[in-house]
Structures are given as structure tokens and as C-alpha cells.
Amino acid sequence: xxxxxxxxxxxxxxxxxxxxxxxxxxxxxxxxxxxxxxxxxxxxxxxxxxxxxxxxxxxxxxxxxxxxxxxxxxxxxxxxxxxxxxxxxxxxxxxxxxxxxxxxxxxxxxxxxxxxxxxxxxxxxxxxxxxxxxxxxxxxxxxxxxxxxxxxxxxxxxxxxxxxxxxxxxxxxxxxxxxxxxxxxxxxxxxxxxxxxxxxxxxxxxxxxxxxxxxxxxxxxxxxxxxxxxxxxxxxxxxxxxxxxxxxxxxxxxxxxxxxxxxxxxxxxxxxxxxxxxxxxxxxxxxxxxxxxxxxxxxxxxxxxxxxxxxxxxxxxxxxxxxxxxxxxxxxxxxxxxxxxxxxxxxxxxxxxxxxxxxxxxxxxxxxxxxxxxxxxxxxxxxxxxxxxxxxxxxxxxxxxxxxxxxxxxxxxxxxxxxxxxxxxxxxxxxxxxxxxxxxxxxxxxxxxxxxxxxxxxxxxxxxxxxxxxxxxxxxxxxxxxxxxxxxxxxxxxxxxxxxxxxxxxxxxxxxxxxxxxxxxxxxxxxxxxxxxxxxxxxxxxxxxxxxxxxxxxxxxxxxxxxxxxxxxxxxxxxxxxxxxxxxxxxx
Numbered sequence: 174x175x176x177x178x179x180x181x182x183x184x185x186x187x188x189x190x191x192x193x194x195x196x197x198x199x200x201x202x203x204x205x206x207x208x209x210x211x212x213x214x215x216x217x218x219x220x221x222x223x224x225x226x227x228x229x230x231x232x233x234x235x236x237x238x239x240x241x242x243x244x245x246x247x248x249x250x251x252x253x254x255x256x257x258x259x260x261x262x263x264x265x266x267x268x269x270x271x272x273x274x275x276x277x278x279x280x281x282x283x284x285x286x287x288x289x290x291x292x293x294x295x296x297x298x299x300x301x302x303x304x305x306x307x308x309x310x311x312x313x314x315x316x317x318x319x320x321x322x323x324x325x326x327x328x329x330x331x332x333x334x335x336x337x338x339x340x341x342x343x344x345x346x347x348x349x350x351x352x353x354x355x356x357x358x359x360x361x362x363x364x365x366x367x368x369x370x371x372x373x374x375x376x377x378x379x380x381x382x383x384x385x386x387x388x389x390x391x392x393x394x395x396x397x398x399x400x401x402x403x404x405x406x407x408x409x410x411x412x413x414x415x416x417x418x419x420x421x422x423x424x425x426x427x428x429x430x431x432x433x434x435x436x437x438x439x440x441x442x443x444x445x446x447x448x449x450x451x452x453x454x455x456x457x458x459x460x461x462x463x464x465x466x467x468x469x470x471x472x473x474x475x476x477x478x479x480x481x482x483x484x485x486x487x488x489x490x491x492x493x494x495x496x497x498x499x500x501x502x503x504x505x506x507x508x509x510x511x512x513x514x515x516x517x518x519x520x521x522x523x524x525x526x527x528x529x530x531x532x533x534x535x536x537x538x539x540x541x542x543x544x545x546x547x548x549x550x551x552x553x554x555x556x557x558x559x560x561x562x563x564x565x566x567x568x569x570x571x572x573x574x575x576x577x578x579x580x581x582x583x584x585x586x587x588x589x590x591x592x593x594x595x596x597x598x599x600x601x602x603x604x605x606x607x608x609x610x611x612x613x614x615x616x617x618x619x620x621x622x623x624x625x626x627x628x629x630x631x632x633x634x635x636x637x638x639x640x641x642x643x644x645x646x647x648x649x650x651x652x653x654x655x656x657x658x659x660x661x662x663x664x665x666x667x668x669x670x671x672x673x674x675x676x677x678x679x680x681x682x683x684x685x686x687x688x689x690x691x692x693x694x695x696x697x698x699x700x701x702x703x704x705x706x707x708x709x710x711x712x713x714x715x716x717x718x719x720x721x722x723x724x725x726x727x728x729x730x731x732x733x734x735x736x737x738x739x740x741x742x743x744x745x746x747x748x749x750x751x752x753x754x755x756x757x758x759x760x761x
Contacts, residue, residue: 223470224529231415233354234462238409245349245364247330289680292736298339300326300731305345311693315731316703317717320374327370334407343408348385352398360387361398361416371432376708378460379405401459413462431574433482435497438521440482448473449480453521468521470531476503479571483578487644487711495614496520500589504570508597510547515539516616541616548593556634557657558690565698567592567602567636579642585612592636601634603627622674628681641704644711646670647738651704651716660687663718684734689721713737
């Protein structure tokens with residue numbers, strides 16, 4: 174109780190100071206740490222498309238245990254359609270029931286399908302539910318990551334911290350509570366609309382990053398809210414908080430923000446009405462709790478959505494000086510066959526930001542168009558569910574997070590996935606996944622391997638994938654499954670590095686069977702999931718996703734699961750990097 178009273182007093186003082194212009198300070202310190210320059214969120218444009226130098230508000234460093242944060246309830250979520258680059262098809266335009274011939278083919282395939290060898294979960298436990306998160310509005314935007322001692326899961330409005338046996342250590346903590354020390358001078362500090370959370374563990378520095386997006390109810394200002402832990406303990410180790418104004422026009426929202434971990438920066442992308450905004454955040458300063466700038470670019474392309482930055486987790490680090498990789502797919506009208514994945518390189522120079530580059534030219538066209546097997550995107554309400562005519566969004570129009578970078582024995586690869594629509598306009602949806610060889614920092618002409626995963630054409634609809642690769646080069650993908658005769662559930666599939674190319678050769682396993690369908694007419698489901706590899710062993714996969722315990726309008730639940738391949742396929746994996754703890758920030 175004394176801690177709560179003490180923190181409440183400090184919090185009120187911080188809010189007043191920030192409102193008066195004190196953008197950077199350490200709570201409990203005798204001195205305030207100022208940011209470079211006098212402005213709290215100045216933006217200096219270098220060209221119409223960047224690079225722009227964006228000064229982040231903060232840091233506000235809070236040494237309080239998150240369990241002692243004053244409780245501030247979640248606020249109503251503004252449910253909107255995600256940005257897309259084309260006019261979506263309506264549900265009525267699609268045939269989402271499987272034809273008798275397709276059902277017969279699926280039956281025959283099922284008889285001949287080999288026995289799956291994918292290992293069953295070693296552990297599953299309940300994540301945050303709609304009731305705990307304070308919002309019975311879909312989607313939860315479920316994501317999370319694993320560290321040496323913790324699993325941190327975030328949904329819209331709140332996050333929760335578990336030990337690695339699934340026991341709750343703290344939370345659910347609302348983002349209103351977590352970011353309140355930033356003060357009422359920013360949307361992040363206000364108790365208003367927050368959405369699109371993203372959490373990841375920085376295994377290079379032993380730090381956690383928790384983020385979400387905020388806007389005021391008048392929809393005049395949009396900001397990205399960012400918290401970086403001061404130690405490897407996300408519960409009691411303290412946090413430094415920042416805000417990023419996502420555009421030179423504060424009224425323009427940055428939708429669907431996604432992050433990538435790279436040695437030189439935290440890379441952030443977000444969708445705009447006319448294209449994509451891409452940032453490099455000064456990671457070195459942020460992990461030390463210092464003031465920081467971001468270098469940003471705008472790609473103006475109406476058909477482009479969700480440029481996803483690559484993240485490094487297992488294998489050797491990227492070679493020194495290696496530029497960040499980003500991937501995307503175009504979003505043509507439904508039914509149009511696409512045959513490319515586009516790749517960008519981002520070079521950031523925080524000392525001389527004008528030297529930073531994105532893409533192949535000043536307009537930031539992609540550095541490469543990788544030729545892949547043709548695929549069709551269909552967006553909006555197309556995925557059927559048991560017991561209801563309401564269908565779910567597939568988000569077929571974008572590469573999903575994460576894009577995984579791996580460097581094994583000198584061979585550099587990117588792994589990525591997205592949802593595609595088979596047999597247009599009949600369906601079902603399938604998981605398309607890729608491995609691209611980017612050794613030497615160059616995109617290839619074609620993938621090393623690719624596949625449309627249907628588990629032998631069993632007729633189920635698969636969507637919302639997220640991919641990960643362990644330190645032996647074994648890959649796994651977690652995703653949602655559903656059909657007209659099955660409630661939405663959670664499954665995963667995988668392959669050994671030694672399996673034949675172009676196939677998830679270990680088959681599929683069930684993580685969680687759903688027990689209800691979502692009847693909300695908006696059809697929003699998840700928006701993203703997350704699969705990551707445990708940095709403690711480099712082998713255990715962790716996946717988090719949503720499902721329903723009973724059929725309802727929006728009372729969603731989430732699940733976290735862990736699984737591991739039984740036999741490593743590479744006898745001599747690249748040594749796994751161990752985090753070097755960065756110094757805890759101290760007041761000047």
C-alpha cells in the first residue's frame with residue numbers, strides 16, 4: 174500500500190512536469206534528463222519521402238514494480254476495419270462452402286495422409302481473456318514473446334507476465350496504467366483509445382519491449398507508445414517509456430505497427446492511407462534509458478500494406494554492417510494472381526541521418542521482386558465457422574509478422590508466411606510459407622523453398638500464421654483453423670531442416686480446440702499471432718493465439734503453448750549468442 178501511495182504521488186508530479194514540457198525525466202531522480210534540443214516531438218523533413226528525423230518524447234523512467242502501478246481501467250476500443258489497398262470483396266461474392274468434389278478429394282487425401290509426427294504441446298495455459306483485458310470487442314490482436322525466465326503476452330488494452338510454467342506473475346496490466354507516467358500531454362499518457370500492441374524480447378541486450386498505439390478520442394493525434402525494460406526482469410526491473418509521433422501530420426493514423434529486432438536498431442513499420450511509414454529507432458540509446466531519435470521514411474504506394482521488418486533470434490548475429498531486410502506483398506483486387514514478394518533494404522545512420530537509405534531509389538521502390546508461385550488474395554469475411562453464418566477476416570492481403578532472419582554456418586535466410594486463397598472463389602484458405610537465401614545481404618530471384626500448407630487438402634481453412642525457426646534450422650508455424658463444421662481452433666505444423674524441401678514434413682498438431690464461434694458482424698479475428706523460439710535453449714517454440722470457449726459476440730479467450738522437436742537435425746548448430754546485460758540507466 175505504501176508503494177502504491179508513493180508511486181501515485183510521483184506519478185502526479187511527473188504528469189504535471191510533462192504537461193509543462195519536461196519530456197525526459199527519471200522518476201525518483203534528483204535531476205531531470207533533457208532530450209536533445211528544446212522541442213519534445215520536433216520533426217525535420219529532409220525530402221518529401223524522408224529521411225525524417227523524429228524526436229521521441231521521453232524517456233520517462235519508472236522504477237516501480239508493475240504490480241504496484243495504480244490501476245487505470247481500459248477504455249472502449251474504436252473498432253475499425255484495417256487499412257487495405259483495394260475495395261474488398263463482400264461475403265456474398267465468394268463461395269465459401271466446399272463443393273462435393275472437393276469434399277471427396279479431401280476424404281481420399283485424408284485416407285492416404287501419413288501419420289503426423291509433429292510433437293504435441295509440452296505445455297499450454299490460458300492467456301488474457303476479453304473479461305480480464307477489459308474489452309469484449311474483437312479482435313484481441315494476440316501476441317507475445319518468451320525470455321529466459323518469463324513469457325509476456327499482450328492483447329488490445331492490456332498485457333500479462335507469466336513464468337515459464339504458465340503461472341501469472343503480474344497483470345493483466347492495462348496500457349492506460351503502464352503508459353500513464355508519460356502524462357496527459359500525450360495520447361499515450363491519456364486514458365483513451367489504445368490498440369495494436371506488440372511485445373518482444375531483445376536477447377542481445379536482455380531487455381523487453383512493450384508497445385501499443387494511442388489516439389485521443391477527437392482523433393486529432395496518433396502516437397506509438399513504447400516501453401523498454403531497464404533490466405531483464407519485466408515485473409520488478411523498471412521501465413523507460415517513450416512516445417513516437419507517427420507522422421508529420423498528427424491527424425494521420427499509423428495502423429498495424431510491427432517491429433523487428435536488429436543489432437543497429439529497432440525497426441518499426443506502420444500502414445498509412447497512401448502507403449507505408451518505416452522507422453529505425455535508436456536501440457543503443459533506448460536500452461540504456463537515454464533520449465533518442467528515430468529516422469523515418471514514407472513509401473507512397475496505395476497497393477502496399479504491412480511492410481514487415483526482419484527479426485534476429487537464433488543462429489549467429491547478422492554480419493557487421495548488414496542492412497535490415499523488409500518484405501511485403503502487393504494488394505490487388507480479389508481474384509488477381511500475384512507472383513512476387515517484394516524486398517527492401519534499410520540502411521540507417523543515426524550520426525548522419527541524411528545518409529540513411531531505404532529501397533533502391535529516392536522514391537523507395539523495392540530493392541528486389543522475388544518471383545514466387547502464383548497466389549490469390551481475398552480479404553474480409555470469408556472463413557466459415559461452425560454454427561453461425563458469420564465469417565471471419567483472413568487478412569490475406571499482407572505478409573504476417575514475424576519475418577525471421579537466421580544465419581546458420583554462414584548461410585543467411587529469411588523465413589516468412591501469409592494466407593492465400595485456394596480455388597478462387599471457392600476456397601479454402603491455406604498457409605503460404607517461404608525460405609529466401611539472403612547470404613551476402615542480397616535478395617534472391619526465387620525462394621529456396623515455398624509451400625501452400627493444407628495438411629494434405631483436408632478441407633480446413635487455415636489463416637493467421639506466424640513462423641519461427643530454431644537454432645538447428647527446424648521451422649514451425651502456428652495458425653488458426655476453422656470450417657463450417659468446426660469451431661475456430663489453434664494448430665501448428667513444422668519441418669526438420671533435413672526434410673525434403675517445400676514441405677512441412679512433420680505434419681500438424683493441435684494446440685487448442687475451439688469450443689465456440691465468434692458471431693460479431695465485423696468478422697475481425699486476431700489480426701496477428703506470434704510464434705517465437707525460447708532464447709534459453711534455442712529449441713523450444715512458443716505460440717499464442719485466440720479461440721472461443723463458447724459461441725459469443727466477442728468474449729474471446731487466448732492460449733499460450735510450448736512445443737519442441739524431439740530430435741535436433743543439425744549436429745553442429747551455430748553457437749547461440751548469450752545476452753550481455755546492458756547497464757541499468759542511472760540519473761546524471
